[in-house]
Amino acid sequence: MDPIHQFEIKNLFPIVRIGTAEIAFTNSAVFMLIGLVLILLLMVGATRSRALVPGRLQSVAETSYEFVAETLRSIAGPEGMKFFPFVFSIFMFILVLNVIGIIPYTFTVTSHIIITISFALLVFLTVIIYGFWKNGVHFMKLFVPTGIPIYILPLVSFIEVMSFLSRPVSHSVRLFANMLAGHITLKVFGGFVTMLGAWGLLGWFGAIVPLGLTVALTALELLVAVLQAYVFAILTCIYLNDAIHPGH
Amino acid sequence: MDPQAAKMIGAGIACIGMGGAGVGVGTIFGHYLAAALRNPSAAQGQFANLIFGFAVTEALGIFSLLIALLLLFAL
Numbered sequence: 001m002d003p004i005h006q007f008e009i010k011n012l013f014p015i016v017r018i019g020t021a022e023i024a025f026t027n028s029a030v031f032m033l034i035g036l037v038l039i040l041l042l043m044v045g046a047t048r049s050r051a052l053v054p055g056r057l058q059s060v061a062e063t064s065y066e067f068v069a070e071t072l073r074s075i076a077g078p079e080g081m082k083f084f085p086f087v088f089s090i091f092m093f094i095l096v097l098n099v100i101g102i103i104p105y106t107f108t109v110t111s112h113i114i115i116t117i118s119f120a121l122l123v124f125l126t127v128i129i130y131g132f133w134k135n136g137v138h139f140m141k142l143f144v145p146t147g148i149p150i151y152i153l154p155l156v157s158f159i160e161v162m163s164f165l166s167r168p169v170s171h172s173v174r175l176f177a178n179m180l181a182g183h184i185t186l187k188v189f190g191g192f193v194t195m196l197g198a199w200g201l202l203g204w205f206g207a208i209v210p211l212g213l214t215v216a217l218t219a220l221e222l223l224v225a226v227l228q229a230y231v232f233a234i235l236t237c238i239y240l241n242d243a244i245h246p247g248h
Numbered sequence: 249m250d251p252q253a254a255k256m257i258g259a260g261i262a263c264i265g266m267g268g269a270g271v272g273v274g275t276i277f278g279h280y281l282a283a284a285l286r287n288p289s290a291a292q293g294q295f296a297n298l299i300f301g302f303a304v305t306e307a308l309g310i311f312s313l314l315i316a317l318l319l320l321f322a323l
Contacts, residue, residue, distance in 0.1 A: 004321060075296060170307040177310040180317065231303040234296055 003187035007111055007180070028115070031107045035096040064092065071234060076241040083240050086126070090119060091233035094175065098225035101179065102218060111179040113172060120172035123236050131243035141247035171235055178228050182221045189214045259316040269309020276301045 011024035046061035054062055068088045072080050094110060101108030109115055131139040143160040144153065192210035196203040280298045284291035
């Protein structure tokens with residue numbers, strides 16, 4: 001009944017050895033591939049017929065497309081739409097991986113900090129490189145708010161730089177910790193059911209309460225899974241907006 | 249004190265920080281709801297701002313949870 005056991009990464013078969021480090025095909029990689037295949041099936045299957053009046057599958061694809069496009073356009077403006085494939089890929093990948101993780105006996109890829117920090121650093125480095133490439137030195141205006149008295153400007157700039165540098169940390173830890181905490185909670189309540197069930201008939205009646213709570217928490221986790229994918233995407237849009245339009 | 253016991257106590261204390269995030273998230277959604285009832289037509293336009301504020305506030309609570317988890321399982 002170890003609630004952490006579900007996050008264990010198992011090597012399925014080794015691929016290559018570099019020195020002492022072994023690169024293996026893990027259960028994490030399996031679920032990433034499953035997520036990728038599901039997204040591909042959804043998108044390719046939905047756009048195959050391209051009906052004027054969309055069917056069920058096609059309207060799922062169209063709704064998710066328009067949802068992300070509308071979010072990106074409203075935050076980063078029309079110039080931000082060149083990042084649409086990037087934001088849409090990140091959103092769909094995290095959404096599908098989060099939702100797969102809700103299913104019992106599956107592995108939640110996004111509950112590992114290495115996965116989420118990779119996404120967050122990808123966004124962070126994209127913002128820095130694109131910001132300097134597009135705006136040059138003007139990108140530094142991000143750290144110098146206008147309308148601030150000159151004698152507190154150094155302090156404000158320092159805080160702005162610090163908050164900019166802590167972005168990848170908060171961006172990645174939010175997704176990872178939400179997934180981790182949610183799945184641990186589910187496991188702990190599942191553990192209560194089996195513990196009470198071991199007490200015999202009286203325990204079975206008592207186990208109804210944690211069982212009902214587990215069902216309710218699973219519903220809450222589904223909400224959190226979708227919400228965190230949306231939050232990740234919306235923060236990506238906001239950070240990209242800083243690269244496109246620096247200055248407050 | 250036994251180091252294991254100190255870790256457990258530390259993890260419990262770290263979780264107090266999540267209370268502050270709870271207050272913050274409640275304030276954000278409460279004010280959003282109050283404002284949305286006053287002017288429902290403008291509510292939908294502020295949904296992205298709502299989620300952004302929620303995410304930024306929640307991050308701080310998640311940080312304290314992370315400290316608790318690190319104390320329990322990693323350190």
